[in-house]
Amino acid sequence: MENIKQTKSDVFDLLSWYHKTGRTLPWRSYWPLLTPAYHVFLSEFMLQQTGVKTVIPYFEYFLERWPTIQLLADAPVDDVTSAWAGLGYYARARNMHKSAQIISNAGGVFPQSIAELTKLPGIGPYTAGAITAFAFDAPSVVIDGNIERIVARYFYIKTSLPALKSELPSFYEKMIPEKCRSDFPQALMDLGNEICTPSSPTCGRCPLSTGCKSAKKANPALLPIKPVKTNKIIRKGQIFVIRKKEKNNDKFLVYRRNTHGLLGGLLAFPSQGWDDKEQNYNENWRPCNLNWTALKPKIKHVFSHFKTEVQVFLADTEETDKIFIKHKFQNFQGQEKEMFENHRWVTEDELHLPKLMQKALKLVKNYN
Numbered sequence: 156m157e158n159i160k161q162t163k164s165d166v167f168d169l170l171s172w173y174h175k176t177g178r179t180l181p182w183r184s185y186w187p188l189l190t191p192a193y194h195v196f197l198s199e200f201m202l203q204q205t206g207v208k209t210v211i212p213y214f215e216y217f218l219e220r221w222p223t224i225q226l227l228a229d230a231p232v233d234d235v236t237s238a239w240a241g242l243g244y245y246a247r248a249r250n251m252h253k254s255a256q257i258i259s260n261a262g263g264v265f266p267q268s269i270a271e272l273t274k275l276p277g278i279g280p281y282t283a284g285a286i287t288a289f290a291f292d293a294p295s296v297v298i299d300g301n302i303e304r305i306v307a308r309y310f311y312i313k314t315s316l317p318a319l320k321s322e323l324p325s326f327y328e329k330m331i332p333e334k335c336r337s338d339f340p341q342a343l344m345d346l347g348n349e350i351c352t353p354s355s356p357t358c359g360r361c362p363l364s365t366g367c368k369s370a371k372k373a374n375p376a377l378l379p380i381k382p383v384k385t386n387k388i389i390r391k392g393q394i395f396v397i398r399k400k401e402k403n404n405d406k407f408l409v410y411r412r413n414t415h416g417l418l419g420g421l422l423a424f425p426s427q428g429w430d431d432k433e434q435n436y437n438e439n440w441r442p443c444n445l446n447w448t449a450l451k452p453k454i455k456h457v458f459s460h461f462k463t464e465v466q467v468f469l470a471d472t473e474e475t476d477k478i479f480i481k482h483k484f485q486n487f488q489g490q491e492k493e494m495f496e497n498h499r500w501v502t503e504d505e506l507h508l509p510k511l512m513q514k515a516l517k518l519v520k521n522y523n
């Protein structure tokens with residue numbers, strides 16, 4: 156049985172602590188002032204995968220360049236993604252721009268319900284909760300990593316992640332205050348940042364400590380319980396480095412990958428297998444008929460949901476002209492055809508490769 160009265164009193168203390176010590180952030184207002192929905196929208200898109208310090212100058216730049224959602228919606232998407240350069244995960248910028256266009260076309264007024272907001276590209280329950288709470292003072296559930304940790308500890312919930320996630324909203328709702336609802340999640344975020352940190356919570360300084368069930372336990376940092384690590388699947392594959400040796404500056408054959416799929420739109424060496432879930436590839440296939448050397452050791456790389464183990468092959472050639480390459484690739488179809496059509500020869504200085512391909516290049520350079 157939860158002690159609701161104690162929880163309310165703890166939340167009151169939390170808000171008092173926050174009003175004295177809360178961070179000043181360019182997208183933050185303190186109750187009774189509310190942050191404009193457009194400012195929450197911009198900042199939350201940027202903060203989805205990026206830390207506060209990095210986001211601040213981008214947020215300020217975007218707001219200066221596109222002060223309203225209509226101006227952002229009218230901007231060419233390439234301008235928006237260029238201004239986003241350095242924040243990474245470009246799909247966020249494209250989704251933000253698409254959402255801005257939808258809102259702008261509907262008159263520029265932000266939807267105020269979670270259901271409407273989550274229909275927009277790139278807006279999930281967390282971002283929708285943040286927009287409705289920070290901009291409209293709604294009693295929304297806003298649970299990020301910091302808040303997840305605090306709520307699990309405060310109520311001493313021993314369910315492990317990820318199952319914990321579905322239990323937290325009902326506990327969070329017990330804490331939402333009647334006033335200062337826009338400040339409440341931001342106060343929890345600051346608490347998670349400064350006091351209830353992942354590995355060393357300082358309960359003695361915490362405004363929630365009176366009612367916090369973990370504060371009386373030997374080690375509050377044990378919650379939330381992390382998921383049991385499962386071994387990631389290992390995908391095997393091959394990378395083919397074709398090099399034209401030159402006196403001062405070797406050239407390498409690369410091509411631009413299809414924009415859909417892994418490493419989409421990036422320059423890469425021809426390869427196969429590692430990006431194929433089914434592992435349905437022919438180990439004897441080579442992109443063209445040259446003298447191939449298999450380099451040792453195989454390279455390993457970890458993606459978010461799988462590992463790879465890749466054999467790198469190297470072949471040197473004296474020829475780089477299109478007719479030669481066309482002749483070599485002429486029998487191939489599908490991906491190989493795409494490799495031919497998008498291929499180019501570049502020096503190492505011009506190579507901006509994703510990590511997996513960088514590892515292949517390093518192996519080649521160590522070989523000779």
Ligand code: SF4
Binds near residue numbers: 362364
């Ligand atoms: S009392 Fe300790 S465990 Fe509980 S919320 Fe505060 S810092 Fe976290």
